[in-house]
Amino acid sequence: MDNRFIFIFLVFAPLSLFSFGGGQAIIAEMQHQVVDVQHWMTNQEFVDLFALSRAAPGPSTLIAALIGWHVAGFLGALAGTLGIYLPSSIVMYAAIKWWHAQADSPWRRLLQRGLAPIALGLVVASAATVLQAAQANTLQLVVAVVGAGLLLYTRIGPYPLMAAAATGFGVLHFL
Amino acid sequence: MTSEPSAAQQHVSLTALFLAFFRIGMSSLGGSGQAWLYRELVQKQRWLDEQEYLGAMTLSQVLPGANPVNMALYVGQKFKGGFGGVVGVLGLVGPPFVIILILGVLYAEFGASTLVRDVMAGMIAIGVSMVLQLAVQLSRNIREIVPGIIAGAIFVAVGLLRWPMIPVVLALAPLSLGFEYFAAQRKPPDG
Numbered sequence: 001m002d003n004r005f006i007f008i009f010l011v012f013a014p015l016s017l018f019s020f021g022g023g024q025a026i027i028a029e030m031q032h033q034v035v036d037v038q039h040w041m042t043n044q045e046f047v048d049l050f051a052l053s054r055a056a057p058g059p060s061t062l063i064a065a066l067i068g069w070h071v072a073g074f075l076g077a078l079a080g081t082l083g084i085y086l087p088s089s090i091v092m093y094a095a096i097k098w099w100h101a102q103a104d105s106p107w108r109r110l111l112q113r114g115l116a117p118i119a120l121g122l123v124v125a126s127a128a129t130v131l132q133a134a135q136a137n138t139l140q141l142v143v144a145v146v147g148a149g150l151l152l153y154t155r156i157g158p159y160p161l162m163a164a165a166a167t168g169f170g171v172l173h174f175l
Numbered sequence: 176m177t178s179e180p181s182a183a184q185q186h187v188s189l190t191a192l193f194l195a196f197f198r199i200g201m202s203s204l205g206g207s208g209q210a211w212l213y214r215e216l217v218q219k220q221r222w223l224d225e226q227e228y229l230g231a232m233t234l235s236q237v238l239p240g241a242n243p244v245n246m247a248l249y250v251g252q253k254f255k256g257g258f259g260g261v262v263g264v265l266g267l268v269g270p271p272f273v274i275i276l277i278l279g280v281l282y283a284e285f286g287a288s289t290l291v292r293d294v295m296a297g298m299i300a301i302g303v304s305m306v307l308q309l310a311v312q313l314s315r316n317i318r319e320i321v322p323g324i325i326a327g328a329i330f331v332a333v334g335l336l337r338w339p340m341i342p343v344v345l346a347l348a349p350l351s352l353g354f355e356y357f358a359a360q361r362k363p364p365d366g
Contacts, residue, residue, distance in 0.1 A: 016239060016240070017239050018239060019239045019240055019241065020236075020237065020238070020239050020340060020341055023241055048282065049279070049282075051292065051295075052275070052278055052279065052282055053275060054206075054295070054299075055204075055278070055291060055295045056271060056274055056275040056278050057200060057201045057202070057203055057204055057270075057271045057274060058200050058201075058203060058267070058268060058270075058271025058272070058274070058275065059203070059208065059241035059242075059243055059244060059267075059268070059271075060241075061241045062268070062271055062272060062275050065272055065275055065276060066275060066276070066279045069276055069279055070279075074276075077272070077276055081268070081272060085240065085241070085244055085264070085268065087239075088238070088239040088240030088241075088244075088245070089240060089244065089245075089248055089260075089264065091238055091239055091240070092234075092235070092238050092239075092240050092244075092245045092248050092249075093248060093252065093257065093260060095234060095238055096234070096248060096249050096252050096253075096260075097252070099230075099234065100252065100253060108230075110352065110355055110356060110359065111230065111352065112226050112227065112229070112230035113226070113355045113359075114348065114351040114352035114353075114354070114355040114356075115229065115230055115233040115234075115348065115351070115352075116226065116229040116230070116233075116316070116317070116322065117317060117322035117323070117325040117326040117329070117351055118233050118325065118326070118329055118344055118347060118348055118351060119229040119230075119232045119233040119236065119313075120229070120310065120313045120314060120317065120326040120329075121325065121326040121327065121328065121329025121330045121333070121334075122232075122233070122236050122329060122333065122340070122344075123209055123232070123306065123309060123310055123313065124306070124307075124310040124326070124330040124334060125329060125330045125333040125334030125335075126206070126209060126306060126334070127206075127303050127306035127307055127310065127334070128330070128334030128335060129333075129334060130205075130206035130299060130302060130303055130306070131299075131303055132337075136296075136299070136300070136303075137296075139300075140296055140297075140299065140300040140303075141300075143297070143300040143301070143304075144300045144301070144303035144304050144307065145304075145307070146304075147300065147301050147303075147304030147305075148303075148304040148305075148307035148308045148311070150304075151304055151305065151308040152308050152311055152312075158202075158207065158210070158301065158304075158305055159202075161301045161304065162204065162205070162297075162298055162301045162302075165297035165298060165300055165301045166294045166295075166297045166298050167297075168297055169293045169294055169296050169297030169300075170290060170293060170294045170297070172293065173289065173290050173293040173294075
């Protein structure tokens with residue numbers, strides 16, 4: 001095992017442990033590490049890879065795979081992915097083990113009820129974060145609200161809506 | 176949605192876990208991951224009821240790690256232990272891992288395309304639609320004033336003012352828990 005792969009893992013592992021609330025929180029620090037500290041790529045390359053990771057399916061933290069690939073090919077991609085997911089997953093694993101062990105306790109019921117409004121607030125906040133990160137324009141906001149209305153009050157599912165919006169914005173590109 | 180069967184008695188195979196998280200991972204475009212998790216885990220498979228979904232989601236948010244990855248660990252572990260968690264995460268991350276590398280190669284060949292960026296803008300708009308729909312659905316279950324105010328305060332602080340999430344949650348969670356504690360004291364819990 002080349003120690004380049006261990007090094008890639010070690011750059012992402014601390015970021016993993018600080019990725020509270022998902023990937024958004026650590027992107028700025030990742031950019032700093034990858035561009036300014038390790039000099040793995042230019043700032044523009046990082047921004048392009050970030051856009052790519054948002055366009056692809058899966059969590060946006062999969063940008064770690066792209067960066068690892070850029071530095072050291074396929075094994076680098078694996079090292080980056082393990083680095084960004086393994087440490088946080090070990091923490092989560094321990095927490096869930098404890099949580100499931102409390103299944104019948106009134107404390108867990110209380111926690112679950114008390115945390116519900118917090119989760120709801122965070123879910124709505126994540127919509128605002130996505131819009132801000134994408135620097136959404138007025139048209140996108142209108143489409144988002146109309147789309148939510150259609151999802152709530154008609155039987156139209158998200159796949160046809162996504163296909164329609166992607167096509168519509170794609171056609172606008174040529175006008 | 177109050178009379179769902181207890182999820183604890185369900186038998187869930189490793190294949191079912193893998194396929195469910197495969198669908199969630201591949202569908203999570205334009206920031207719609209939260210909404211797909213809800214659709215698949217609560218509405219379609221009924222592996223979690225709404226209460227448990229919200230509890231697991233909060234756990235996923237306040238602990239480090241990508242939310243869908245943490246949810247895969249939660250659900251996998253619930254039905255099949257640690258190995259189930261690993262299978263869930265592989266279903267979720269494995270296929271997108273391959274796709275993103277293919278996209279990376281295409282990007283290196285052809286460069287960034289403004290057409291792709293515009294198509295993405297449309298998908299992001301619908302991703303936001305899905306999260307808005309989920310928010311409306313979840314808020315129907317909040318029937319009291321105090322939890323509503325707490326949810327609203329979290330949204331304003333984290334979503335609009337961009338305050339760091341952890342201190343905000345740490346400040347408001349005791350309020351919410353205290354409210355539920357005294358509410359439970361006032362009226363005896365039903366079944």
